[in-house]
Amino acid sequence: MEWERAARAFWPLATMLAVLFAVVWLNLVEEISPELLPWVTGAALILLVVTAIRGGLRYRRVRRREVVERLDRTLPGRPLAALSDRAAIGGEGALWQAHLAQMSRSAAQARAVKPDAGLSRRDPFALRLAGLVALVMALIFGGISDMDRGLSAIAATANRPGTGDAKPIGPSWEGWAEPPAYTRRPTIYLNAQPEGELLELPKGTTLSFRLYDDSTGVSQDIGTAIAADDPKAPTFRAEESGVISVGDRRFEVTVLPDEVPVIRAGAAPVRRADGRMVQDYEAEDDHGVMAATATISLDLPQIDRRYGLAADPEPRADVELALPIPRRADRRDISGQLVQDLSRHPWANLPVTLTLTATDGIEQTGTAEPMQTILPGRRFFQPLAAALIEMRRDLLWSRENADRSAEILRAVTWQPEGFVDQQLYLQLRGAVTILESGEISEKARDEMAEALWQAAIQLEDGGLADALQRMRQAQEKLSEAIRNGASPDEIQRLMDELKEATDAYTRMLAEQNERDPSERFTRDQERQMITGDQIQEMMDEIQRLMNEGRMAEAQELLEQFNRMMENLQVTQGDGDGDGIEMPGQGGAMGRLADSLREQQRLSDDAFRDMQEQFGNGEMGQPSTNSDEMAERQRQLREELGQQRGLLPGQGSDSGDRAGDQLDEAGRAMEDAEQALRDGDMSGAMQRQADAIESMRESMRALGEMMQGQQGDQEGGAQEDPNGQRALDRNDRPGGNRRGGGQQGQPNRPITHDPLGRESAGADGNVQGGGEEIGGAMDPARRARDLLDEIRRRSAERQRPEDERDYLGRLLDRF
Known part of the structure; x- marks a missing residue:
């Protein structure tokens, strides 16, 4: 009730204060003419007093x-009043006592009354809400410097010329130094600068003054003046060091030159398995790099000018590629990677010059030393496909090669039976007709180049591209079925389709190199070897997880399987047909490193957000970015939980230590997420730092485990008769151990599954750290798996609150 009466009485005063604060904080005072400002100020003060x-x-x-x-x-029967009544007649007998007892029971139901000031009736035009909106806008967009200028403008009207003999109150001038926006430096209020302090300003800083006294003037020798409508508001731009004199103040100014950005290229560009070019680069600038480009030009003197390249090339513009720049990182020192597919460009696989250029905020450019290299592009090994690509290059080089290309096409299509597909033969004969018809247009040349490219792809890959597409579609269908909770029969049918499509793809991939599908494949990016048997084991592991109802883990393993198959290639072996391991530790370490980098970026963003809050005087208040950063923290925590469940080496000392550190990192991330939602940036950064340190400790433990495994493998090395150190076949990592079993046991090939665990092969049991999966499992290992699953499920926010409470009690108990 106290609040209600205060709100009813003082809401007009609160609204007036909010509006006046917004006007001053946003410096809207300057929008009022000096003649009206004293009257407006007086009226506002009178209204406040009233x-x-x-x-x-x-x-x-x-x-x-x-x-x-x-x-x-609020109570039925007004029991509180009844309890204070006295009987008028009849005394206080039993009936009266029963009445009081009934009223006491009714009074016991009393609850606090919700306040209602009734402001909507007293303020039908919602003026209080308008004042609140003005206050919020001022807090968001206003600042101390704007308020200082507004108050100074009001104070300057107190003794304008002709208002009396009173002495002027407040400063006779004000000045501001506003650095260029790209420097991200704050505006400097010159009146607040200490006397005699050197003023360091970036080149291009705008200095503006407002003079309130006719006797005050500005003199300077640091730059050219900017035209202004008001002679009492001189403005100029700082271009060189010098002195500024205004009134009784003198400023020594040092203009900081804007350094030219520096950019460096990494090693020569490399070719990925899919033919894409990958180029690393680093760039730096004193105020930040705004843009960077890569220019690729033909290095004509380095080209072997023979055959189709003997003619002069037709004019072709240099290739301009924009280098990716991190949006939220510190642009003063950046590093990045350009990934671009230039396989179809006429200069692919020819000598070129690569030049990197960086640009800063004032359009200054820095150029790296030109790099002479071969432009990466797809390579073709099938003879006819390579010939078609060479003719395509010659046509794009110069249309003068049309006759020569027609002759070559006639040669390669002579007696096509058993050599060239009938449909492709008809297409190539049609191309011969076009080439021999006379001068071809630029459009016709480009269309023919595209047709030759597609024909070469079909020859090189055969049905491989179609097989890959069928495998991708089967993977997507199975993944969608798992996410949507399809029936077991439907999931089993889709799993069978995926196995069939995968077998067809690996068989066709091996046939291209005349290899058996059970021999070795390689994942080109990581140079890790995997056998066809290991591919089958990975699919069997997915099948087992689905049969046990562990759909989340099956989904995660299926995604890893998809990524692995995308980069699969056949590679030549060492002649014995043995497979080499594809350790899961390398992949786990890489994923953990990616998560660590993402956590560091998130911590940097939180630090910058806290700096902005400090600059705006909003410390302790949730910022507009808090929810976004909290969501990123949640996603990162869930991803870390998935990595925890697939961590290799469980059961070993180093593996368990790595898992414990990841658990600690997950708890720190959860605390950081809550702190971000509460707007506690300092607390969030502290817990993020704890998470980063725990992740680093986990990576150290994984590294120790991998080194130990490598040492065990190298321990099986032996000297060959010639004194050269070699690996025994039975001890080769991932090799088939034939004849190396214990006495009385059958010889079984020992391989490694995609998670880095040894597999006995014949009995279907997958081993890791001496414990079996698929056969009899060690109780301690089973308990650890159950505990990991409880931790993972308890971290999923989408689960019901009752279920997460139950899982939390299980964790507290066990």
């Missing part, structure tokens, strides 16, 4: 009797 007096007269304190009456009106 509303304050009116509120004080209307406000009265709440009495106890009014409180009891207000509460009594």
Whole structure:
């Protein structure tokens, strides 16, 4: 009730204060002409006094009797009033006592009355809400410097010329130094600068003054003046060091030159398995790199000018590629990677010159030393496909090669039976007709180049591209079925389709190199070897997880399987047909390193957000980016939980230590997420730092485990008769151990599954750290798996609250 009466009495005063604060904080005072400003200021003060007096007269304190009456009106029968009554006749007999008892029971149901000031009736035009909106806008977009200028403008009107003999109050001038926006430096209020302090400003800083006294002037020798409509508001731009004199103040100014950005190329560009070019680069600038480009030009002197390249090339513009620049990182020192597919460009696999250029905020450019290299592009090994690509290059080089290309096409299509597909033969004969018809247009040349490219792809890959597409579609269908909770029969049918499509793809991939599908494949990017048997084991592991109802883990393993098959290639072996291991530790370490980098980036973003809050005077308040960063933290925590469940080496000391550190990192991430939602940037950064340190400790433990495994493998090395150190076949990592079993046991090939665990092969049991999966499992290992699953599920926010509470109690107990 106290609040209600205060709100009713003083809401006009609060609204007036909010509006006046917004006007001053946003420096809207400058929008009022100097002639009207004194009148507006006086009227505002009078209105404030009137509303304050009116509120004080209307406000009265709440009495106890009014409180009891207000509460009594909310209860049936007015029990509080009845309890204070006295019987008029008949005395206080049994009936009266029963009445009091009934009223006491009714009074016991009393609850606090919700306040209702009734402001909507007293303020039908919602003026209080307009004042609140103005206050919020001022807090978001205003600042101390704007408020200082607004108050100074009001103070300057107190003694304008002709208003009397009173002495002027406040400064006779004000000045501001605003650095260029790209420097991200704050505006400097010159009046607040200490006397005699050197003023260091970036080149291009705009200095603006407002003079309130006719006797005050500005003199400077640091730059050219900027035309201004008001002679009492001189403005100029800092271009060189010098002195500024205004009134009785003198500023020594040092103009900081804007350094030219520096950019460096990494090693020569490399070719990925899919033919894409990958180029690393680093760039730096004193105020930040705004843009960077890579220019590729033909290095004509380095080209072997024979055959189709003997003619002069037709003019072709240099290739301009925009280098990717991190959006939220510190652009003063950046590193990045350009990934671009230039396989179809006429200069692919020819000598070129690569030049990197970086640009800063004032359009200064820095250029790296030109690099002479071969432009990466797809390579073709099938003879006819390579010939078609060479003719395509010659046509794009110069249309003068049309006759020569027609002759070559006639040669390769002579006696096509058993050599060239009938449909492709008809297409190539049609191309011969076009080439021999006379001068071809640029459009016709480009269309023919595209047709030759597609024909070469079909010859090189055969049905491989179609097989890959069928495998991708089967993977997507199975993944969608798992996510949507399809029936077991439907999932089994889709799993069978995936196995069939995968077998067809690996068989066709091996046939291209005349290899058996059970021999070795390689994942080109990581140079890790995997056998066809290991591919089958990975699919069997996915099948097992689905049969056990562990759909989330099956989905994660299926995604890893998809990524692995995308980069699969056949590679030549060492002649014995043995497979080499594809350790899961390398992949786990890489994924953990990616998560660590993402956590570091998130921590940097939180630090920058806290700096912005400090600069705006909003420390401790949730920022507009808090929810976004909290969501990123949640996603990162869930991803870390998935990595925890697939961590290799479980059961070993180093593996368990790595898992414990990841658990600690997950708890720190959860605390950081809550701190971000609460706007506690300092607490969030502290827990993020704890998570980063725990992840680093986990990576160290994984590294120790991998080194130990490598040492065990190298321990099986032996000297060959010629003194050269070699690996025994039975001890080769991932090799088939034939004849190396214990006495009385059958010889079984020992391989490694995609998670880095040894597999006995024949009995279907997959081993890791001496414990079996698929056969009899060690109880301690089973308990650890159950505990990991409980941790993972308890971290999923989408689960019901009751279930997560139950899982939390299990974790507390066990």
